[in-house]
Amino acid sequence: MIYGAVSLVSLLIGAGIGASGEGGASGASAAEAKSDPRPTVTVTEQGEAEPAVTVTETVTAMPKETKEAEPASSFSGEGEYLVGEDIKAGTYKTAGPEGEFGCYWERAKDASGEFDSIITNNNLQGPGRVTLNNGEYFKTNRCQEWKRVG
Incomplete structure (x- = not known):
């Protein structure tokens, strides 16, 4: 308890001393008071942050096995087709x-x-069939x- 009382008295005395220095009790002029050292503030500018490192991983994809395109078994009624390459041999x-x-x-033949x-040809007015060879x-x-169809 004694320490608490001593601390409180010291605080009040210090406050009183600080308040009395404002009114010029020390006799210092206003110009001298302004020349007293003031705290220095240092501002440190931060540069731009370094960009994040991007890691690129190259992955080589293995191609899927693909079958060679087979000749079609149906096709448009407009065009020229090589049998065995463009279209399958057979009856259409x-x-x-x-x-x-x-x-x-x-x-x-060519x-x-x-x-x-x-080799042969025809003009159809209705449905028709033809057998094609490779x-x-x-x-x-x-x-x-x-x-x-066959």
Whole structure:
């Protein structure tokens, strides 16, 4: 308890001394009071943060085994196809012409377009069938889709 009383008295005396120094009790002028050292504030500027390190990992993907594209078993009624490469050999049927002008098809031994290359041909007004062999060219115009049936 004695220490508490001594602390309280010391605090009050210190407060009184500090208050009395303001009024010029020491006789110092205002100019001298301003020249007294003041606390120094130091501001430290922080530079921009270093960018985060980006780690890139390269992964080599193993390709999936793919099958070589097989010839189609159905195809458009407009075009020229190599049997065995573009389309499968076999018998195909069509529902007939796409419009009123009829469906033309042609089996040819090559893609020259020459009259001598034609093996056989036909103009259909209704449904039709044709059997195609490997290595032949099949030309079709104005026909509905051809579908393999055998």
